[in-house]
Amino acid sequence: MxxxxxxxxxxxxSFYASVEAAYDPTLAGKPLAIAGNAKERRGIVVTASYEARARGVKPPMPLWEAKRACPELLVRQPNFDxxxxxxxxxxxxxxxxxxxxxxxxxxxxxxxxxxxxxxxxxxxxxxxxxxxxxxxxxxxxxxxxxxxxxxxxxxxxxxxxxxxxxxxxxEVREKLWSLKTIEMHGIGSKTAEKLQKLGIYTIKDIANANKDLLHRHLGVGGLRIYERAYGIDDRPVDPDAVNEFKSIGNSTTLPEDTTEPAKVRKVLMNLSDSVGRRLRRKNVYTGNIQLTIRYYDRKTITRSSKLPHPIDLHDDIFEASWRLWEKYWNGEPIRLLGVTGMDLVEKGQAYKQLDLFSYKKEEKEVKLSDVVDSLRNKYGEDVLLKGTQGGSKDRSDDLRDKKRRGTSLEKDFLRNKLFTDE
Missing domain, CATH: 3.30.70.270 (Reverse transcriptase/Diguanylate cyclase domain)
Structure with a gap:
């Protein structure tokens, strides 16, 4: 053995707040929030000291709401360096x-x-x-x-x-089994909702559930949480994991080479939608959008754009990729297009400056994205295509695109080393 x-x-x-207090000891022991546009009372709370949390300040609360909950709140803008x-x-x-x-x-x-x-x-x-x-x-x-x-x-x-x-x-049975499922590390709100529909409310319920049922409804993740409910986890501590290049991308080879902006726009919208949904499924944002263009002669270029703030919504991803296409397309026929989100960051580790009005707007967009995601996951990717994403297309092209759209850009690059970098 x-x-x-x-x-x-x-x-x-409370890392960011603690670093600020270490840098400026006068902040120690005081209610402190890290948020964007602190001087203008705009933005959202990225993190808060425990003193601030005790007064009701919790990320990602809008700053104006945090100030209302804790009038004596001290605010500092993020200093990521x-x-x-x-x-x-x-x-x-x-x-x-x-x-x-x-x-x-x-x-x-x-x-x-x-x-x-x-x-x-x-x-x-x-x-x-x-x-x-x-x-x-x-x-x-x-x-x-x-x-x-x-x-x-x-x-x-x-x-x-x-x-x-x-x-x-x-000690797992004694200390963990009475907890709600969402309190298990690795279970988010959506998974907890799925478990509730199966009549599973606590970690003990997971342990007593049928493994096949969990697998059928949650895939490999269902088997994983079943093992966790018994305290089983064989993953090694891997020092090299941090060096892995993490990205989420999709590419597609076009049915025929094209120079028509309308067709390119349609493809980029579909790719951006797919990347956005995968980002949201993994609960991460992207801070850098990369566009891949492969021309009719198989010459391939990749161009990327650092973003002012992390994103995960379709429209933001599309806008970034479209700007790259307008800037770098050389006018020649295009054979393949790809969109990749890089510089991934877990939700809760990212911040975005939002005023009250854009906060409300983004909140609506997130809710809409959640609804669209669930419909597409259930009925397929062609459901609710936005604007020029729809349109007449031969059925054989539909099937071919669906197969190709799932191709990872990283794997595509490994198979085809025919591209140049900036």
Whole structure:
């Protein structure tokens, strides 16, 4: 029988606000929010200190609403260079103990300390790391200790701020089964709604459910949460995971080469719609849109555009890709088009400046996108095509496009190294 693993999940507490308080000690212990356009009372709250949260300030609340809930709220605009620097220092400190460190976002990561040689117990080691981070970086963190990543992540969430929690596999029934399904790491609101429709409300209900039922309704994710309900998670701590190039893209080879802007626009709308839906399914935004154009002679170019703020909606993705096409198309017949979202960031780690009116508008667009997503997932991609996305097309072209639209750009690039970069 193999040696039991010891996994730490280190989670920085209210990271952006804590970094600002470390930079300016006069902010420590005060209700603080990080939001865009702070001087003009515009934007949304990205994160808030625990003092602000205690007064009802929670992201992604509009700033005007946060000020109403907490009139004494202090507000600072995001300084992402400062946060990245603090994150690098934090991870460098973790690497002092083991090379098996896996960053999963700017403010959290896993450590496999199973083979760390020390006179300290795992609990003492976690306490030592926590005190070093606070002393050297002036930043608070919580640490979960467990035999796998899922339980370590769950443990770190149990006591904030500045908590250290041990969660053993044998304690899962006692400590987790009574919790609602949405409180399980990896289950979002949409999955929780699907589970409710199956009569599953708690983690215990998941554990007692039929595996085939979960698989049928939730796919591989259903089997995964079934295992998690018993505290099973065999994923290794992977130091190289952070270096993986993460993107979401789709490409399609056109039925025939074209130079007609109307046809290009139609294709880019469909591709943007598909990329947007995949981004929303994975709960991520993209901060960089890349356009791929392959011409009739197979010469291929890729051009990208950094965005002023992260996006996940069809219209925003299309506008960015259309601007790239207008700027870089050389007028020759096009054989293939591709749209890719790069520089992905998890929701909750991104911010976007919004005034009250654009906030309401975006809220409506998100709700509309959710409705369209559910219809297309159920009835197919041709349902509710927007404007020029529709139109007459030969049935054989329909079938051919559906097969090709699902092709990942990364795989397409690997198969065809016939393209030039900027």
């Amino acid at each position: 193999g040696k039991s693993r010891i996994i730490f999940h280190v989670d920085m507490n 400062r946060y990245r620097q603090a994150s690098m220092r934090m991870f460098q400190l973790l690497y002092d103990y083991t090379p098996l460190v896996e960053p999963v976002s700017i403010d959290e990561g896993y450590m496999d300390v199973s083979d760390v040689v020390t006179d300290m117990t795992p609990l003492q080691l976690a306490n030592h790391i926590q005190m070093r981070i606070e002393k050297e970086l002036s930043l608070p963190c919580s640490i979960g200790i467990a035999p796998n990543k899922f339980l370590a992540k769950t443990a770190s969430d149990m006591k904030k701020p500045k908590g250290i929690t041990v969660l053993r596999k044998r």
